[in-house]
Amino acid sequence: MNDYPIMIRDVPEEERPRERLINKGSHSLSNQELLAIILRTGTMNESVLQVAQRLLQHFEGLRLLKNASIEELTAIKGIGTAKAIQILASLELGQRIMQLHPDEKYAIRSPEEGANYVMEELRFLTQEHFVAAYLNTKNEVIHKQTVFIGSLNASIVHPREVFNEAIRRSANSVICFHNHPSGDPSPSREDIEVTKRLAESGRLLGIDLLDHIVIGDKQYVSLKEKGYI
Structure with missing residues (x-):
């Protein structure tokens, strides 16, 4: 041998x-x-x-x-x-x-397009990241920002952190994303509470929350499609 x-x-x-x-x-x-x-x-x-x-x-x-x-x-x-x-x-x-995107603005017109926009950025992260994408009237992304890092909680992810930037950027609407490090995008009770609170705040400000998408490992769940917005 x-x-x-x-x-x-x-x-x-x-x-x-x-x-x-x-x-x-x-x-x-x-x-x-x-x-x-x-x-x-x-x-x-x-x-x-x-x-x-x-x-x-x-x-x-x-x-x-x-x-x-x-x-x-x-x-x-x-x-x-x-x-x-x-x-x-x-x-x-x-x-x-x-994570690169073309120079032209990325348009998000469906939950799938939204998930594709952040999937590779978020799906491998070991902590939860809450990200907001700010859109113009054509549903094109004009800015993207990580709002919060850590476990999602309605008392921590405050609407002002999301919508202050929307006002500053003159955004027409917002799409929020966050990842589940487990890889399972099933929304938790906290996810649903945060979504409802953000949607209500957006309506008062005249800035629509178009969706809140939970990102897993090559999977996603749209809380808009689930009826929470």
């Missing part, structure tokens, strides 16, 4: 991650192979592919890896500070790209 590790140089050239990316495109690579390219080198006893696989196993895939700290990464054998920085920088760049 051969106990020597399989190094990248032992892998046929056409099967190496970099060559596969060049010849077949980045979409054809596994998470392990993409991570191996970022890491560049392995250790004396492991190939870079083996280190990449061990890293993914430790963090149970990309979801937990995304939130890893420098200290957590460097605690893993074969990951020094330089490699940890490369990993975190790559993940952050990918996250920022996912």
Whole structure:
């Protein structure tokens, strides 16, 4: 039995991650192979592919890896500070790209369009974020702002925090979003109370609350569709 590790140089050239990316495109690579390219080198006893696989196993895939700290990464054998920085920088760049929107204003005319607008920004967050999107008369987003971070509560998410900015921006309407870190977007009693309070305040000010959308992991619930607005 051969106990020597399989190094990248032992892998046929056409099967190496970099060559596969060049010849077949980045979409054809596994998470392990993409991570191996970022890491560049392995250790004396492991190939870079083996280190990449061990890293993914430790963090149970990309979801937990995304939130890893420098200290957590460097605690893993074969990951020094330089490699940890490369990993975190790559993940952050990918996250920022996912949050980009075209230069023209983004129009929200349905709950699905609203959910798509914030899904990649909110679905992986480990704390609840309450976000307001301010729209003009064409339902185009003119401003987006994180109003509150933490567990949702009607006494904490005050209407003035939402509608002061709407008045300042001369917004015609508002759509609110918040995420459930559990991944389940089913609205809680607090979610419903906050929604009703915001809708009532909006009516008094003449600024419609068009929807309050709860974001889960690739799922959403529109409280407008549920009849709470």
